[in-house]
Amino acid sequence: MSEPFSSKLPLAQISGMAYIGIFITAFGNEQQTPSSVAIAETISSVGFVSFPDRDLDRLEIGGTLSWGPPFDVTYNQDYVVYMATSSAGGGRSATPFGVVPVGTNSFSVPVDTMFNDYTHWVVYTRSVAYEQTTPVGIQILDQDVLVSDLSFVDFDLDPNMLGGSIEWSIPADTSAAMQYNIYFSYGADYNDSSIRDVFVSGLATTATQQTVPAGTSKFSQEFIEEVTCNFTIADTVLSIVYNGVDITHTVNGTLADWTSTKRLSFRKVPGAYLVIAGSSVIDSSWCSPTEDVCIAGKHSVGDFNFCLYAGFSIRCSDGLTGASGWEAFGSNTGVDAMHQAGLGSGWVQSPCISESGFYLVDDDEGAKIWAGGGERHAAFRWQSMPVAPTSNETYGYIMLFAESTLAEQTTPAVLAIDDGVSSVTALRFVDEDLCPDQMGGEVRWTGEGYLPRVSSYSVYFALAPSGIGRSLLGQGLIGTTSLIIPQATLLQQNFTDVVIYIESSLVQQRSPAMSIPLVDDFEASCESVCAAGGAVTIGDTCSPLQGVITGGASIQPEQESVTDLTPPRLSTIVAQAPGNMVFISSEENEADNTKKTFMVMEGISPVNLVSLLRKLSIPRDFDVLSMPQVDNVDLPMLDTLLHGTNSPGFMLAEVTDEIPPPLQVDFGM
Template identity: 30%
Template sequence: MTQHAQHASQETSSAASILVCSYLQLRLYNDVAKGSGNSVPVTPDMQIGIFWYIAAAASAGDLQDVGALQTAPTYVRSSDDNFSPIQTFQTLFKATAAPAAQVYSRSALYEQTTPEVLEINDTMAKVSISSFADRDLDENNLGGDPLRGKFRESMGYPLSESRYIRYMEVVHYRFYLAEDVAGAVRTTLGLETAVGTNQELIPPETIKENSTHLLVYTVSTLTEQTTPAALPIFDMIASVSQVEFVDQDTDFGQLGGEVSWVAPSDVSRVSNYLAYLAQDAVGTSKSQIAQDLPEGTLNVTIFAETQLHQNTHVVVYTRSSLVEQTTPAFLQISDTASSVPFLRFTDLDLDPLQIGGYLEWAAPEDNSTITHYTLYAAEDALGSNRTQIAPELPFGTTTAILPHNFELQNYTHLLIYTKTEVSEQTVPTWHLITDETASVSQLALIDRDLDEFELGGTIIWSPPQPDTLVAGYYVYLAVGTNSIDLSPDQALNNSQYVIVYTASSFVEQTTPVAFTLSDSASQVLAINFTDLDLDVGDLGGEVTWLPSPDHAQVSGYYIYFADASGGQRSLLGNTTDDVHQIDLPPDQPTGPTGLSVLVYAASSLAEQTTPLALAFNDTDSSVSSVNFTDRDLDLREIGGTISWTEPRHAALVEHYVAYIAEDPYGGNRSQVGSEVPWTTFDISLLPEQPIREPDVADRSDYSQILVYTKSSLAEQSTPVSFELVDLSASVSSGALEEQDLDAADIGGPITWAAPEDLSQVTHYDIYLVEFPQAVGTNRSQLGASVEVGTNIIHVPVDFLQGPLSHIQIYTRSSLVEQTTPHVFASWQQKGAFSKRILHYRLCQHLGRHDPTDLIMS
């Protein structure tokens, strides 16, 4: 640099003006005092496009094709006479050699013109981040496996007198969270990692807030990098949901049961689940349930009788390979206390030092988890030396039986525990045992079994005091010390004693009272029965019998049906000792093998075991040859005589009863007249009987005649039937050939066609009537009845017709005249006949002999 240039530069600097060097040199520092050291710092963030005393080679003359200066830098003199750039410019160079730094020495007069030249090497040291996996599973918290990256190698050269001494300028790495890649609103993580390490652990529970990127800066001995490496943040959130727990330990203040939950939707970074009991929903004073559970496990068991203490919640955390979650999922605990409210027991085993009976209790109010009840006897209310007295009973059971003869030993209490799928209760509900005793005294027996060599009778005794628990007594026969059940009709065999036990509603005593036996006997003599049910296969009538001469102990009689072998008996009824007959209702079927009647004498204790029997004789008294001919000649009406033949066994018949019915079994039957005495074998069915009842729409036609016999006991249930045939016999084609030409008179023959079936027709009756359905005074009979075989009757000429406009022709049987006649108009032929007469007379007047030659209009 020339002295002029140097002087100009000094003047510009001293005047704090813009320094533009003619050789594109910028002064980095003014005078550096001698002895102050052999190095100067370069201001951080100096852009490489600006060089201080830059030359293309060792001298400025080597510069070629310097580009246009785009912007002049502005320097402001600092207090130490240095210049700090506040605005940069970019200059394009085409250099044939590397840029260099020049160091000039200076005397008191001038600056050196030949500097020491040092080639500039721009150091760039930046990492690249390959990955970061957030393993803090709480929302808005970060933490993870080591942050891995790769250092982009670079070398730094300090400005010093040693030109070629080289070493790494990066001393460590620094980490931030920021809201963009450029570092906006950044937050330091407090981590400075030494060079040589290419990974770092982000501490768990690092607060993310609004940060979106993780930034890594390199830091040299001079300063921190301004352009970091950046990696977008993915905040992993992995909490369980739907925590559930039902306390199945039924003791108050104790827990037991299964805690379950639903896994997070993303479990890729979940390694374990941890469940705790805690004093609130955030896990205060938590105590872990079991051990860490591997991912995939969705439940853990709280062992029965776990003390609740001050805990109020179950909390469940997820855990990654890094750390346990800090904000758990939780469930408030509901402590189930399910004790039965009471236990009742009354000792119904009436022997001393033995108990037995029914235990009763009610279900706890909170019974949602109870599966069973267990019952014990114990030496105190806490269950000391307890022994189970019944099998486990399913929930819903509220009673149990303590078997009789249970030895009390030292037991003082009965206990009931509730039980769940997890455990049995530890604090039971209890009942204090009271041992009850009761035995009879003053035992005696009067034998009232009426069979020989059989026992039964009145055993009397004095009841125990008190006897409130005695529900009954059991009596036994004993041979020596052996005992057997004593029931009525018990064979005496070799028995010598009667022994009596008291019995509660639960069980009899085991220690009886006894006395010596004596025996007594009775049976009916004869049975009579006459079957008054006249149906074959059915019985009915009165059973009578003769009593035994020795009937002092007889209190009554029992009468049974039995089959021919005496088996399959069924009770007909019973009577008192002074009644020796009983009615057998009619329609009692005899069955395929026949029936017998059995009569047992009975004392106040029991009936005999050996009855007197009589085989029934079934009476069959049905009529035969039922006959009926319908003599009501109208369609759908019947009438005539029903007849029949007397039964073969008619001695018991008192009446006959006839019916018309819809079927042979008497469906919707209707009685014909009254009952007929047994000496009469027919009955009249009045004419005009409709074959269907008009007021019952859903009935079928009457199709059967039924005849029943009737005894003094009952009418038969199975009649003899005869199929009913409805006879219809009406004339047809009735006509009057009018021969009286006077307007008010009629006269001439009336003709008709006979019915197809004349078997029951005896006569025809002809009437002139005012209208087609006329009856009574509105009709006038023409002559007498006409016998069958004649189909014509003559109306005399000059018969005054008057209001009689129609003719009715009835058929008549030997029983009755038809009610529905054949009807036609009496005037319908008169006009035609008058025309024929007029036609004939006109022909005669014209001299024609063939009237058909004249066409009448």
């Protein structure tokens, strides 16, 4: 009985051949007429290969590699996918990129796949015996839709406010992208999605700009707590680690000198450890056997104790001190890297605490702590509590990502936000119209900041420094630093301030760039007539100086029956200006008819001071005396003025016949 026989034939070219013949050889002679079978060649190549790259980053690919199945898959077992340097499979990768069973006609290529020097995908069919010799391939076309020329000019001139247009250029081919998304980020690391917030998403792939509305805040909804600490350790700081990061290099102060107060700052992370490690230069030979390293903690010996191994003291803005539940690790040989990072074992939760002894931080009378065993080297760690917000994260970057149907770009276009803040300094105005309730003169200022983004300056009279109830006087266009207020401009309301706002081509600032008190300077008597242009015509019967309007209040001296515009002699003036007191006294020397003016002031601004002196017709060569050096003033009277129970603006003082009675000025500010 015969048995079936089979043989695995090697790969061979069969061009021009139609049969396979089997000859039997016996005793050295080959059969003349073989058994034969017609060759039925099986062609089983994939019909096509397709790969639209949907990873939108340069030199990275990702997406779905697909192919058309062969017409006949009778003998197919699977498909084998390689990267290669030609469509024929030349220079293919040493190992397959993937193997897919028959019946599945696609393969998922993960995003961020690097294709290096390969140029093609190739797909081979494979039977149980052989892999196809000639594959079907397709060229790798890397889709890079990163935008270029990303720009943003901020035309909202208020600090921490944005407004303008984000603009960019798109690549020639954006067919792989589905949309663009813009984020505001408070960090430059675009790989960290936790530090960015969506500004706008779903932008068309043809879009090249996005408006940022005026008044868009730079502050995120992410609350943060910034903590600042003063500390020292005897004698040398080894390291400072917070949340696993070594921040020693950020510390201000001399690390090797315990008498130098060190300062560090960190952003609180709940549960994170602050670890400060130090080492003493002294050893046990400095200490007597009875001395304790904790001066006034568990034990106290004598009036002084010089055995201060790695003593530590700290005071932080969030209330953290040495008595806040620190843990300590002590060592006689040194603090290893693990414990400097706050790890390892051996931490003692009750270190030796003292509130006396010599101070380890300037002017610090708080708790000092030592490792419980008095070791020469020590590390102290404290675990952060929940955040008590002190501010919000501030956006510092604009990031523009392309997004496909597969994923968002890994590497976006990034732009640092340039907050275009403009301001004004040296605002000044002197009223040159000498009639009451009329103003005239020149308003002058100096512009600072992003001047190319300024289109104009608007000057107003207002009811308060905040600009409420303001009335426009005029605008100074870009490049100007002054505005003329015509003579005889009427004060129609009880205005108290001159305020100036800055405009860009987009929007006016929300708060004044600067304000100064409004002072109506006039010389008219009670029955005088103000002619056109602010000139004063004197009447026949009237009092001297009628008043000085300062923020809607006035100085009203006693009226006399003579027509005399000479300023009266002033004895005592009480003035209130932004919560600060001014005491001015004028004395006349009868011998040489000279006047001595001196004043005591507490925090009054130069603008208010000059305005006050001008309105009171006091010479400019006055003496300004600081409070501790007052010797020309009735001190009890001055004390009553500054600290008495009487309300500001009123003072009890004896007045002689030769000197006019006290005058009162209420600036109303």
